[in-house]
Amino acid sequence: MVAPIYIIAVALGLAFLLGLLKSSSTNLGSLLMLAGLAFIAFVSGQWLYEFLINGRATEMIFTAGFKPPFSINLRMGMQEALLTTMINAAGLLSGLYLIDTLKKTGINSMTVLLVFVMSLNVIVMTRDIFNLFVFLEISSIATAGLVLLSSKGNAFQAGMKYLIATGIISGLFLIGIIFSYLYAGSLNIDELNAAHIMDIKGGAIAIFIIYVSVILELKPFPANGWGIDVYTAAKPGFSALISSGTATAGLYVAYKLLPLGGETWLPYFTIIGAITFIGSNLMGTRQQNPNRLLGYSSISQVGLLLMILGLSNQLGDNTLFIAFSILISHYAAKAGLFWLSGIVKSQNLEGWAVLRKQPFMLFLFGTFIFALIGFPPFPSFFGKWQLIMELATQENYLWMTLILTGSFIEAIYLFKWLGFAIKLDVPSNIVMKFEWNKYLPVYLMALTLYVIGFYVSPMVEGGAFINYIPLLFVLALFALDFLPVFVKNTISIAGIIYYMVDLFSQLENDLMRQIFAVIFLGGAVLTLMAGYNKKGTRAGFYPMALMMFAGLTGIIEANSMLEFFFSWEIMTAGSYFLIIRGKRSMPHGYSYMLFSIGGAYALLFGFALAYASGLDTTIAALGHITQLTTLAYTLLAVGFMTKTASLGLHIWLPGAHGEAESDVSPMVSAILLKAGVFGLMLLFLYMGTGTEGGDKLLYVLGWVGALTTLVGNLGAVFQEDAKRLLAYSSIGQLGYILFAVSIMTQLGWLAGFTYTINHFMFKAILFLVIGGIVVKLGTHNMYEMGGMIKKMPFSFIAVLISIIVIGGIPPLSGFAGKWLFYHAIIQKGWYFQGAVIFFAGIIAFLYLFKLIHSVFLGQLKDNHRNMKEISPWILIPSYLLIIGIMIFSAFPQKILQPIGEMLSVYFPESLHWEGTKAYTSLGYWDGTTIMIVVMTAFILLLGWLVLMSKKIKKVEQFNIVYAAERPFRPETTHVSYNIYAGYKKAVGFLVTPVVEIFWDSMSALLFDFAGWLRRIYSGNMQNYALHVVLFIVVFYLIALGGL
């Protein structure tokens, strides 16, 4: 074992040695520096290994053989080993990354870097407060020096600001040390901590001064302008080290000194942390410069960690786990992002689109962003989960809300940035050159995130059961991404079928999950089949699609809330990437993500309340929520409703579904939306009826469902874009389902299931076929289509059958839904909601006719005369679904009777079957008989017409009975554009986009507020110094001045 003291000795020794080298021997110098950094990384890594694997005891080191207070002493324990390893790894990688710059600036800068990393090590290890002060000073000076590596004009200024500010802070810190030495008679931190200075008169001042300087070192909002400028001005290679290394060390200082003041001081850490977390994230929303944005993001993460430290008395034993998992995510992601920034070399966020030239780097960029937000499988996901759960058990709702709000604001700017990178035009003036010393650090940090994520997951309760197999399959598809579509499609379909068979054997007695498994995985197979008509490699599509399906499968399989939430987030991530693939999808993918994250946080809050109610981690905990019961159920419902796109939360859907690729639209519409339905059903089953709050919630949701249907259907009527029309139709259909399940009777749920199954089938058909036509004709606008029935008869039949189902026209299965609805509504007594639902149902005919007429009927356009039928790979899955519709229509009892029996466990029986005939207390319906009667009569009547018909002459397109004129242009003869003008005049006011206006003004408010707040960052050092002083004064007044 190499003693930790060698970290200091070797680094200092090398630093002196470097000074002796000739200024021209930069190669030797850089080699020595890297060797030194590698050595200290090895030392700390070796200790970490000892602690982790061999369970070694903490080591205390006393220099010069004296005991404290006469010696400097260091401690090497598990925490120190871990943090120094992180710092040294970042140091080594930064050294590697900066090697060219360092060679250019000379040997002195290498010395400074070595000393900087060494100083951070000592800051972590030391147990002597004066020693701490000294090395804080060293690190500040080194930082200021390293900022000068950058040739940017503002680098010198930034370095000076940093020096001045840290100078003020250090001076203050020194005063604090003097006071505390006075009271405690020791400089040893452990002895200081044990001395209860707080109880001594005047001790509070000492503590205050020490704390305020420690906190100021962490750059709290808003007294942090000097810190932000450093991030912006420094070389990204070095900013990475500040963000990952300095922040880590600084936080550990705060942690070490926490016992000094005891519990009374903790709330100040929490409050300042919260203000920093939210304030910095708000600032982040306004940033255009990637480095400055990352600076704000870094500071916000430090704020979050400061909060966690402040809450440590409530988080108990979990504090370290939570802090570590969030810290490591921040550390790796931020270092990776800064390094990437140095590779991309763009001064604005838009320039990052250049990453698309190197898709793997784009993938890593996505990895870092998702890790920062706290998506699975990254460590921060587990940390945040545990954090929220613990806070809920302490009933600490304010902090929960603030943490989730801050995280949401962070997502706002990070996903905007990611969207830019994925969608904007690749700038031609930016060149990304491969340099292994710059790329390797980025790779390693991304790898760290995945590996640590995997290892921390079992540390969370319930985390050990997370099923990583589907994710491994996704990973395998990433590796195979270079293969052609045909191969990957086949592998994907085969994998899903295999998994589905396996899944069914586990779901033997659970019909509800079986139904959703068929929708999710059966739907996956059918929609993937359409992919066979694509050519090339379709880079990135398969891993993302499979990721979404893996998430969907996961929510079916989940036994614990953690597994559910894990899968839910995986599904969100996959679907985000699928949605944003569409040509014009950037804003829509973005709003989808924001709504999804907002929804996910609502879910997280709800799950936490459920957990806190009985410390039960299984999903069954939803059944006995006692903490803030109504709020919990409301939040969970809202969370699920972001996926079902219910009224108020629906604005992301039309764009997201309408602009997605032709086979992605059916995936996200017919399949993905059902995840929200599954969640709602699960929630309502556990919630049950009879609780006052729950019943009120259901009543409200019933109305929300009904109005969603109205708004969705009415919205569809006035669309000119075929896919947007279908998207609005989905909103409407999901409104029906929300309404149906809110009824909470057997009939209501049967209607809900019928709609779920039907919507899955017909919306998949419609999006597949219409999507195929849109691609083929090269336009989304229905008025530019027309007459396609002659060219695409199979498509026409598929669409026709689908719209008969949507319309609820007997004898097809849509009618089953309508019939069940009427009976359910009258039994339940929800007459007016019901009337709205039926009104909306008839409005559906308007858009259905518009769709089928504008595309298939009317006049064929000249430029479409040579069109052929769409690809059989689209028609085959569509016709398989049509077979499904026909079976469901002719034998509804075969499917609905078992569902009814399943539901009779939860609800009193309100429907019974006699053969194929269903009875309720109100009436009856026999789907099979209706099918027979209608089919027979139809054939007879058709026979009658054929019998009566003479020689039928087929006529040309324009052979129509026009008076005194002869139409010759399809464009002027095809009635489609604004076809419901009269209707718009009468009821158009109902489609005023009130909800869009609401969300737009909300976001404008947020951005304007952030813009106003940003003015404090004037760039002027005097102002920044004033901020620091004001911060101290305000903190003093609040903490000790009785304010």
Add this chain to the structure above:
Amino acid sequence: MDYSITKFLWTLLGLFIVLNWGMLMSSTMRRIGARVSGRFGIPWYQPWIDLTKLYSLKSQVSHGAMFFLGPVFRLMGGVGIFLFLPIIYGSDHWSNYSFSGDLILILYFQFFGMLGMALGAGEGGHPHSAIGISRGLSQFTTIEVPMTLAVISLAIQYQTLSISDIVAAQQGGFTTWTLWTNPLATAAGMLSLLGAFGHSPFNLVKAPNEIPIGPPTEYHGVFLGVLRTNGAILHVAEAALFMNLFFGGATNWVELIVKTFLIYFWSVFVGTVFPRFRIEQSVRWFLKVPTIIGIIAIIIFL
């Protein structure tokens, strides 16, 4: 569930009666309309002449398969409503195939013919057809609002959606008719009927007497014959539906003829008095008074 040939033949006979009564009723109504406007009007047998002529016309042009199927769908719509309606109360022979489903089935089967017709006419490619359909559908959405409210009100009142049971509940004499027991629902339903029958002021869909417009623009000959056949059946079947819901149903054919005549006459009566609405006017109209009446018809049961 009786699928026998006898049942089928009885139903066919019923259909035949309804068809002929429908034709007679329409010629009568046209005569009444003519007399009101000071004309003599057509002979009572004119519809038979028209139908015979249309079915025997030799020329027949088609715009495609859906165009051909449109009238079949339309006729199926009318015939279907007849098939699922218990036309004479208490009679096994004339209960048709109403065992397939209740009132909801009939409400939704109305769309079968409408949709098929719309698609057939759409393939015809005539702009007037499409315009007529868009107007028809627009108007229909709001016609159905008071009707739905009336049906819900009836369902609350009678606690059933089975038409036979609704009629059965009205069998205690004149005063037990829904007309008297639930006048508001009846009012909402009868106002909705004005739209459903498509007479003035709600006849912009076809806009008769002017340029040819509306869904049937392109249809002629045998096709038009089929549409006329449907028209006759549909009017009686729909009137019979209202009769069953609001006016005590019918226990024999005479009662049916009298009641359906009066119900149909109601729409003709209004039509001869009021001029035609523009489409946005009629859409708004149904959402005002009839809807409010319908809402009150439900509120009184709460």
